[in-house]
Amino acid sequence: MPEPKRHDPILEIRGLRKSFGALAATDDVSLDLRPGEIHALIGPNGAGKSTLIKQIVGEIRPDAGSIRFEGQVIDGLDAAARARLGLARSFQVSSVIADFTALQNVMLAVAGASGAVFRFHRPALADRKLTEPALFHIEQAGLAGRHLVPAAALSHGERRKLEIAMALALRPRAFLLDEPMAGMGLEGGRQLTAILSDLRAEAPILLVEHDMDAVFALADRVSVLVYGRVIATGSVAEIRANPEVRRSYLGEEA
Amino acid sequence: MTLNRDTVVNLAILALLVATAIGAHVLGNGFTVTLATKAAIFGLAGVGLNLALGYGGLISFGHAAFFGIGGYVTGILASHAAAGTPVATLPFTVMGSNEMLGIWPMAMLAAGLAALVIGALSLRTWGVYFIMVTLAFAQMLYYFAISWPRYGGEDGLSFYVRNSFPGLNTFAPIQYFAICTTLLAVALVFTAVVTQSRFGLALQAARQNSQRTVALGIRPYAIRLTAFVLSGMIVGLAGSLYADLNRFVSPAMLSWHMSGEIMVFVILGGVGRLCGPVAGAALFILLEHVLGGVSDYWQALLGLLLLAIVLFAPGGLIGILTQRRRHA
Numbered sequence: 001m002p003e004p005k006r007h008d009p010i011l012e013i014r015g016l017r018k019s020f021g022a023l024a025a026t027d028d029v030s031l032d033l034r035p036g037e038i039h040a041l042i043g044p045n046g047a048g049k050s051t052l053i054k055q056i057v058g059e060i061r062p063d064a065g066s067i068r069f070e071g072q073v074i075d076g077l078d079a080a081a082r083a084r085l086g087l088a089r090s091f092q093v094s095s096v097i098a099d100f101t102a103l104q105n106v107m108l109a110v111a112g113a114s115g116a117v118f119r120f121h122r123p124a125l126a127d128r129k130l131t132e133p134a135l136f137h138i139e140q141a142g143l144a145g146r147h148l149v150p151a152a153a154l155s156h157g158e159r160r161k162l163e164i165a166m167a168l169a170l171r172p173r174a175f176l177l178d179e180p181m182a183g184m185g186l187e188g189g190r191q192l193t194a195i196l197s198d199l200r201a202e203a204p205i206l207l208v209e210h211d212m213d214a215v216f217a218l219a220d221r222v223s224v225l226v227y228g229r230v231i232a233t234g235s236v237a238e239i240r241a242n243p244e245v246r247r248s249y250l251g252e253e254a
Numbered sequence: 255m256t257l258n259r260d261t262v263v264n265l266a267i268l269a270l271l272v273a274t275a276i277g278a279h280v281l282g283n284g285f286t287v288t289l290a291t292k293a294a295i296f297g298l299a300g301v302g303l304n305l306a307l308g309y310g311g312l313i314s315f316g317h318a319a320f321f322g323i324g325g326y327v328t329g330i331l332a333s334h335a336a337a338g339t340p341v342a343t344l345p346f347t348v349m350g351s352n353e354m355l356g357i358w359p360m361a362m363l364a365a366g367l368a369a370l371v372i373g374a375l376s377l378r379t380w381g382v383y384f385i386m387v388t389l390a391f392a393q394m395l396y397y398f399a400i401s402w403p404r405y406g407g408e409d410g411l412s413f414y415v416r417n418s419f420p421g422l423n424t425f426a427p428i429q430y431f432a433i434c435t436t437l438l439a440v441a442l443v444f445t446a447v448v449t450q451s452r453f454g455l456a457l458q459a460a461r462q463n464s465q466r467t468v469a470l471g472i473r474p475y476a477i478r479l480t481a482f483v484l485s486g487m488i489v490g491l492a493g494s495l496y497a498d499l500n501r502f503v504s505p506a507m508l509s510w511h512m513s514g515e516i517m518v519f520v521i522l523g524g525v526g527r528l529c530g531p532v533a534g535a536a537l538f539i540l541l542e543h544v545l546g547g548v549s550d551y552w553q554a555l556l557g558l559l560l561l562a563i564v565l566f567a568p569g570g571l572i573g574i575l576t577q578r579r580r581h582a
């Protein structure tokens with residue numbers, strides 16, 4: 001296999017299809033995620049954004065099409081294998097280990113990324129190979145000082161940040177973030193916008209988001225998904241000017 | 255290890271068990287020493303199940319299989335040793351044994367292999383199906399034991415001499431109690447270490463949120479299967495000790511009733527609490543002998559108690575004593 005060039009897409013989605021019964025949730029979707037970019041995926045409720053993310057991470061199988069990640073076809077890999085390759089995901093509805101502290105949650109991510117989970121002897125909390133990176137990523141995600149709080153006791157916004165910290169701990173080659181700002185409020189949203197902007201330096205981001213201010217502030221490129229189809233891809237300015245997008249999605253917001 | 259409230263309660267439970275046995279021994283009450291031994295053995299079985307059930311969330315209703323296998327391995331080896339006949343001659347000769355140090359690893363190995371097979375198949379299912387599949391496997395072994403005349407069939411298998419341990423007189427109730435309690439303590443330390451390790455972190459994460467665990471690159475199946483095998487091995491050891499306590503094994507050790515009892519120890523004491531199953535087993539035996547003497551309907555009272563615990567104190571006895579919810 002030839003060495004991937006620097007500007008080659010990290011993630012290449014080609015001709016992806018997924019139907020639930022008669023409903024085409026993903027309808028011939030092709031999409032790239034390039035190094036260093038934030039690629040926003042927008043579209044109305046039920047457009048198929050989450051379904052697309054789930055196919056990329058391997059949680060559900062597409063009916064047709066193919067996905068390459070860093071030049072490698074990953075269609076045959078399960079979700080755990082894809083995560084270990086560095087596909088880091090956050091969930092639309094926060095998904096954390098509720099009884100674990102924030103620290104333990106992120107330590108789990110560090111352990112998962114290392115591939116070495118079958119260690120029975122040393123107490124995890126005394127394992128600096130786990131705790132040190134975990135604390136670092138907790139700080140990076142803006143949760144410094146909250147690491148000993150059980151995830152269940154964190155606020156909604158803090159749990160969203162915890163998801164970011166877990167994604168960072170996977171040593172990601174790409175982030176797939178499904179509405180990371182949902183329910184964050186104005187101030188929380190602003191904070192998270194700054195964090196996501198920094199995240200771009202770690203790895204490119206495929207960002208599903210309804211908050212248009214955040215999308216237009218962050219995105220290098222935007223793709224618009226409607227009824228499972230990508231109706232437009234382009235820069236923020238192009239998307240704002242696109243008449244079809246304005247009609248079918250942005251409405252008076254544009 | 256810091257001496258937090260959990261540790262204090264755990265140590266107090268073990269101290270109480272040991273004090274009961276020593277007190278009874280001093281008073282010349284061998285029967286009570288044997289009851290305490292039974293509590294230690296049932297506690298060990300509960301500790302084993304707790305690894306799968308409490309920490310892993312694997313609601314196995316078939317752990318009698320491992321308890322019974324441990325028991326039968328012990329009985330079969332001992333009876334062949336007594337008769338001076340080999341257990342098997344093909345593919346290689348296996349002689350009987352009356353040495354506990356030789357019997358325990360065999361019992362644990364056999365139980366572990368069974369757990370590997372049963373776990374590999376049943377862990378492909380989840381929830382109520384998992385409960386049913388584990389139950390079905392245990393019942394298969396139960397009926398096999400009943401219909402296998404060579405080792406007693408329905409009547410079970412007696413061996414008249416308790417197996418031996420170097421330097422100890424295993425017939426002396428207090429000495430056998432010491433053996434069983436030491437193994438219980440080892441199993442508790444093992445569980446404490448394993449559940450706090452990386453593996454333990456992954457096991458408990460997979461119990462709470464399997465989808466998240468997968469998204470972090472960890473496959474729950476392999477983690478759960480490993481926990482299931484370790485759990486089966488500990489329960490197999492308990493079965494071996496129980497066989498030696500009674501110098502008798504029977505299909506009852508393999509029945510769903512036994513699976514249920516081990517589960518009761520765990521629930522009474524506190525699911526996912528280190529010493530919960532020990533407290534649960536001790537309480538169970540206490541109730542059996544106090545209430546059992548008063549009324550034949552003690553099981554109904556036990557049922558009520560279980561109901562009360564599940565509804566009002568899901569942390570079990572340990573939860574009541576430590577006054578807090580479980581944290582991972």
Ligand SMILES: Nc1ncnc2c1ncn2[C@@H]1O[C@H](COP(=O)(O)OP(=O)(O)OP(=O)(O)O)[C@@H](O)[C@H]1O
Pocket residue numbers: 020023025043044045046047048049050051052092
């Ligand atoms: N497992 C499923 N079975 C059947 N239909 C499904 C399933 N998952 C999603 N759908 C349907 O597929 C369509 C796309 O859903 P999806 O969750 O991907 O939308 P979305 O763009 O993420 O929406 P939102 O913005 O509300 O999160 C919806 O009509 C949804 O009802």
Ligand SMILES: [Mg+2]
Pocket residue numbers: 049050051092178
């Ligand atoms: Mg969605």
